Amino acid sequence: MRRAIRFLRRGGIVEIDEAPPAVTLLDWLRLREGSCGTKEGCAEGDCGACTVVLRRLREGRLVAEPVNSCITLLGQIDGTELVTVEDLAEGAALHPVQAAMVALHGSQCGFCTPGIVMSLFALYQDAPRPLTRRAITDALAGNLCRCTGYRPIVDAAFAACAEPAADRFAAGREAVATRLAALADGQDLFVGTAERFFAAPASEEALAALCLDHPDATLVAGSTDVGLWVTKALTDLRKVIHLGRVAGLDRVVEEEGALTFGATVPLARALPHLAAVDPDLGELMRRFGSPQVRVTGTVGGNIANGSPIGDLAPAFIALGGTLALRRGGEARRLALEDFFLDYRKQDRQPGEYLRSVTIPTLAPGDVFRAFKVTKRFDEDISAVMGAFRFRLEAGRVASARLAYGGMAGIPKRALRAEAALAGVPLADETAWEPALAALEADFAPLSDHRASAGYRRTVARNLLRKALMEAAGRATRETRLVGHREMSDAAE
Known part of the structure; x- marks a missing residue:
């Protein structure tokens, strides 16, 4: 050490x-x-x-x-x-x-x-x-x-x-x-005493042991969120465990039909992999914070901090993402939407840490869309973020996964709207109305300095309509200015 x-x-x-x-x-x-x-x-x-x-x-x-x-x-x-x-x-x-x-x-x-x-x-x-x-x-x-x-x-x-x-x-x-x-x-790093320290273990075994010994420690990946606890909340962090040196947690694994990100994969490194899944994910990541944030912030950190406005969680929930967690020698898997219990509260036990995130890639017949709505274009926190995956069969929506950020205390699926879309013909816009109306029952957003509750409800409805229009084959020039494969450089 x-x-x-x-x-x-x-x-x-x-x-x-x-x-x-x-x-x-x-x-x-x-x-x-x-x-x-x-x-x-x-x-x-x-x-x-x-x-x-x-x-x-x-x-x-x-x-x-x-x-x-x-x-x-x-x-x-x-x-x-x-x-x-x-x-x-x-x-x-x-x-x-x-x-x-x-x-x-x-x-x-x-x-x-x-x-x-x-x-x-x-x-x-x-x-x-x-x-x-x-x-x-x-x-x-x-x-x-x-x-x-x-x-x-x-x-x-x-x-x-x-x-x-x-x-x-x-x-x-x-x-x-x-x-x-x-x-x-390749050595474990430990500076301080058992009561007050900065530690950066080099292996998962060392990390698991350290988390069990110090379940009250603060886990830090990129510090793009925890850093504000220090500078704004003036929190005295007595025990810090940095995950950035753990061998293997920074791996990206591409398999048939799935993509797995280790918890400490930087957002900048995840960007090209996600853009290859769908251009909307690439555009989402390009507008994710700033270069300074993307080179330090991590895939796992954006999810594990439990923010209701973190952009990755809704996108990954819409895709059907799962998490791998570890506590000591025990490992478990969990559907991503089940990880979020309440505002800033997750299904993570004392001494447990997030190891990786796996997302299914798109299958034939799948259509994915993701939209980030902010007050300014660059480096801004989402007022509403919507992510949608439709599985299409014979011109109908066979199934849908709809997820939003900024609409509740947690990133959340719109389950009633999903059910209302099942079997809906894409060509008939009037058939979409029950699903659009169901969003009112799925969410009760709050008003804050980023947006009012009414604005959020209207935007959530419009984003779902926008996604359905594009899934139905409407030219993207009608629905957006930037950020999709069909847009020419000149139009952008």
């Missing part, structure tokens, strides 16, 4: 053997190291002012990933290289991204600029060329700028990233990859 967090920083190895379990990376940078270029804005992973870059090995390849340091726990960066805005320039010579931001007037007050620069630095390192506007705007989706405006920032990205990366970071890739591989010792 290793007793110190280790990571690469400015050419050396940093070892930290004493730190609060839930200290954030941002606090460590600003208060301990004294690197104050990285800013704190929202303290919840939305504004991007705190963005730093972690370089790490993913499936043997060195990648540069932007992360929100305000909600990333210090222990999570074990085994990575940390790069901040102070590290980019070489003496008086600015990095190409910095130089382009200056030349093209990409900054005014400058508060958000360090985070924007780091997001563009990650893009500069790894983006395929030639660079598209979509790639740039996607990369900047997690960075808010309230005074400059985004056009000059996008122009700076085009200018800086026109050619492949040619800075000292690109030149030193091989050496950094070798050093990171050497840090990957």
